[in-house]
Amino acid sequence: MTDHPSTTDRRPGTDQLLALVGAELRDDVARCAAAAGYQVVDATAATARRAWSESTAVVVDAAAARELIALGWPRRRCVLVVGPAEVDPGLWRAALTLGAEDGLVLPADEHAVVGALSRYRAPRRLAGxxxxxxxxxxxxxxxxxxxxxxxxxxxxxxxxxxxxxxxxxxxxxxxxxxxxxxxxxxxxxxxxxxxxxxxxxxxxxxxxxxxxxxxxxxxxxxxxxxxxxxxxxxxxxxxxxxxxxxxxxxxxxxxxxxxxxxxxxxxxxxxxxxxxxxxxxxxxxxxxxxxxxxxxxxxxxxxxxxxxxxxxxxxxxxxxxxxxxxxxxxxxxxxxxxxxxxxxxxxxxxxxxxxxxxxxxxxxxx
CATH class of the missing domain: 3.40.50.300 (P-loop containing nucleotide triphosphate hydrolases)
Incomplete structure (x- = not known):
C-alpha cells in the first residue's frame, strides 16, 4: 500500500505510532501516544505493511499479534503488546517473533506504556x-x-x-x-x-x-x-x-x-x-x-x-x-x-x- 489510514493528517517530522488494536483499546492507546509525543497511525493488518517498517513504534493487541504472526511479518524493534487483561504467556512468547519487548495491561499500565514509548523516541542515533x-x-x-x-x-x-x-x-x-x-x-x-x-x-x-x-x-x-x-x-x-x-x-x-x-x-x-x-x-x-x-x-x-x-x-x-x-x-x-x-x-x-x-x-x- 502506498498510503496508511490515520486518525489525523500526518505531520512531517512527527514520530508515528502504528496502533493495531481493537476499538476497546483505541482511546487508551491514543492517550498514551499523545503523552509520549506520537501521532497515531490507526490501521489494520491489511493496510499497515509499510507503516510497520516506517513507524517509530508499534502497539498491537492479542488479535493483531496473532494475525501478524500468522502472516509471517518480519521482526522489528519497538513493539508493545497490550490488552485489557494480562497478556497470555503463550501469545507473549509467540509475539517475541515480531520483536515485542513487553506485554502490558491498559489502562492499568498506562504509565509503563507511556514510559516505553518515550524511551523508543529518546535514543536517536544518526539515522541512515x-x-x-x-x-x-x-x-x-x-x-x-x-x-x-x-x-x-x-x-x-x-x-x-x-x-x-x-x-x-x-x-x-x-x-x-x-x-x-x-x-x-x-x-x-x-x-x-x-x-x-x-x-x-x-x-x-x-x-x-x-x-x-x-x-x-x-x-x-x-x-x-x-x-x-x-x-x-x-x-x-x-x-x-x-x-x-x-x-x-x-x-x-x-x-x-x-x-x-x-x-x-x-x-x-x-x-x-x-x-x-x-x-x-x-x-x-x-x-x-x-x-x-x-x-x-x-x-x-x-x-x-x-x-x-x-x-x-x-x-x-x-x-x-x-x-x-x-x-x-x-x-x-x-x-x-x-x-x-x-x-x-x-x-x-x-x-x-x-x-x-x-x-x-x-x-x-x-
Missing part, C-alpha cells in the same frame, strides 16, 4: 538510509549502479555503506570489486540471533570492497533462498546504525523483493535508452507502483534510436534521477574487478544523483 536498485529489464546495468552508489556513499559520506546482493542468480556483485575470493560471511552463513542483526558485528564479519564498504552476497555453489526476515533485519540494522544501505534487487516480485521495496526509502529503476528497454521499464514500474510511490529512474545510454532520457521518464511516468552517458572502458574495468568512479565519470555522477535523492527522501539531506 536505504535504497534498492533494480533493472527495468535484463542487462540494464542495475548491479553496476548499485555498486557505484554504495562505493560513493562509503567514500564521500560520514559513516559507512552496506551493499546487499539479493540477486541469487546474478553472478555476485563482489565480482565487480574483485573481492569474490575474500574471506567473510555470505547470506547462507547469516543467522538471526533472536531475530536480530547487529550492524557492527555484520561489518566485522563480511567482506569489504573498500574502507567503510561492506558487502553481503550469496555464496557461489550453494542453493540458498534468502528469507524475508533476514533481508529486512539486515536493512534495518544497517539503517539504524547510520549506514547507507544499497540493495541490488533481482527482477522478481516474490515476498522478499516486496518486503524490501516496502521498507527502503527509494527504489531506483535502471533502463537502457532503447524502445524495448523503455517498454520493459514501464511494465516494471507498473508492477511496483501499487507497493511504493518512492520511485526514480536512471537511463543508461547510448540511445540508438534517438530516445532522450526525459522522453523515457515521461513514458515510464516516474522522476528522472540521472541520464548515464556511455563511459569508455567501463566494461573492461569491471571485468578486471575495478569500478572507475572518477569525479567526472558518468557513472560517478549518476551515483551522486541517486545518493542525493535517497538522502533527501530519508530526510538526511543537508
Amino acid at each position: 538510509a536505504a535504497v534498492a536498485v533494480l533493472g527495468g529489464h535484463g542487462g540494464a546495468g542495475a548491479s553496476v549502479l548499485a555498486a557505484a552508489v554504495a562505493a560513493r556513499a562509503a567514500r564521500d559520506l560520514s559513516g559507512s555503506a552496506l551493499l546487499l546482493d539479493l540477486d541469487e542468480l546474478g553472478g555476485g556483485i563482489d565480482l565487480i570489486f574483485g573481492v569474490e575470493d575474500s574471506a567473510g560471511l555470505r547470506w547462507p552463513d547469516l543467522t538471526l540471533d533472536g531475530g536480530a542483526v547487529f550492524a557492527d558485528s555484520l561489518h566485522a564479519a563480511v567482506p569489504h570492497a573498500a574502507p567503510g564498504l561492506a558487502l553481503l552476497c550469496p555464496r557461489r555453489g550453494v542453493d540458498h533462498r534468502i528469507g524475508v526476515d533476514a533481508a529486512v533485519a539486515v536493512i534495518e540494522a544497517g539503517r539504524d546504525s547510520g549506514d547507507v544501505v544499497v540493495v541490488d534487487l533481482p527482477r522478481a516480485t516474490d515476498s522478499v523483493c516486496r518486503a524490501v521495496v516496502e521498507c527502503v526509502d527509494l527504489v531506483v529503476v535502471v533502463t537502457t535508452a532503447t524502445v524495448r528497454g523503455c517498454a520493459a521499464a514501464r511494465d516494471t514500474v507498473a508492477r511496483w507502483r501499487p507497493v511504493t510511490d518512492r520511485l526514480g529512474l536512471v537511463v543508461r545510454g547510448p540511445a540508438p534510436g534517438g530516445l532522450t532520457a526525459s522522453q523515457i521518464a515521461t513514458i515510464v511516468d516516474i522522476d528522472l534521477l540521472a541520464a548515464l552517458r556511455p563511459q569508455r572502458h567501463l566494461a573492461v574495468a569491471i571485468e578486471s574487478g575495478r569500478l572507475p568512479l572518477g569525479r567526472r565519470s558518468p557513472l560517478g555522477a549518476a551515483a551522486d544523483a541517486v545518493l542525493d535523492r535517497v538522502l533527501d527522501v530519508a530526510g538526511l539531506a543537508a
Whole structure:
C-alpha cells in the first residue's frame, strides 16, 4: 500500500505510532501516544505493511499479534503488546517473533506504556538510509549502479555503506570489486540471533570492497533462498546504525523483493535508452507502483534510436534521477574487478544523483 489510514493528517517530522488494536483499546492507546509525543497511525493488518517498517513504534493487541504472526511479518524493534487483561504467556512468547519487548495491561499500565514509548523516541542515533536498485529489464546495468552508489556513499559520506546482493542468480556483485575470493560471511552463513542483526558485528564479519564498504552476497555453489526476515533485519540494522544501505534487487516480485521495496526509502529503476528497454521499464514500474510511490529512474545510454532520457521518464511516468552517458572502458574495468568512479565519470555522477535523492527522501539531506 502506498498510503496508511490515520486518525489525523500526518505531520512531517512527527514520530508515528502504528496502533493495531481493537476499538476497546483505541482511546487508551491514543492517550498514551499523545503523552509520549506520537501521532497515531490507526490501521489494520491489511493496510499497515509499510507503516510497520516506517513507524517509530508499534502497539498491537492479542488479535493483531496473532494475525501478524500468522502472516509471517518480519521482526522489528519497538513493539508493545497490550490488552485489557494480562497478556497470555503463550501469545507473549509467540509475539517475541515480531520483536515485542513487553506485554502490558491498559489502562492499568498506562504509565509503563507511556514510559516505553518515550524511551523508543529518546535514543536517536544518526539515522541512515536505504535504497534498492533494480533493472527495468535484463542487462540494464542495475548491479553496476548499485555498486557505484554504495562505493560513493562509503567514500564521500560520514559513516559507512552496506551493499546487499539479493540477486541469487546474478553472478555476485563482489565480482565487480574483485573481492569474490575474500574471506567473510555470505547470506547462507547469516543467522538471526533472536531475530536480530547487529550492524557492527555484520561489518566485522563480511567482506569489504573498500574502507567503510561492506558487502553481503550469496555464496557461489550453494542453493540458498534468502528469507524475508533476514533481508529486512539486515536493512534495518544497517539503517539504524547510520549506514547507507544499497540493495541490488533481482527482477522478481516474490515476498522478499516486496518486503524490501516496502521498507527502503527509494527504489531506483535502471533502463537502457532503447524502445524495448523503455517498454520493459514501464511494465516494471507498473508492477511496483501499487507497493511504493518512492520511485526514480536512471537511463543508461547510448540511445540508438534517438530516445532522450526525459522522453523515457515521461513514458515510464516516474522522476528522472540521472541520464548515464556511455563511459569508455567501463566494461573492461569491471571485468578486471575495478569500478572507475572518477569525479567526472558518468557513472560517478549518476551515483551522486541517486545518493542525493535517497538522502533527501530519508530526510538526511543537508
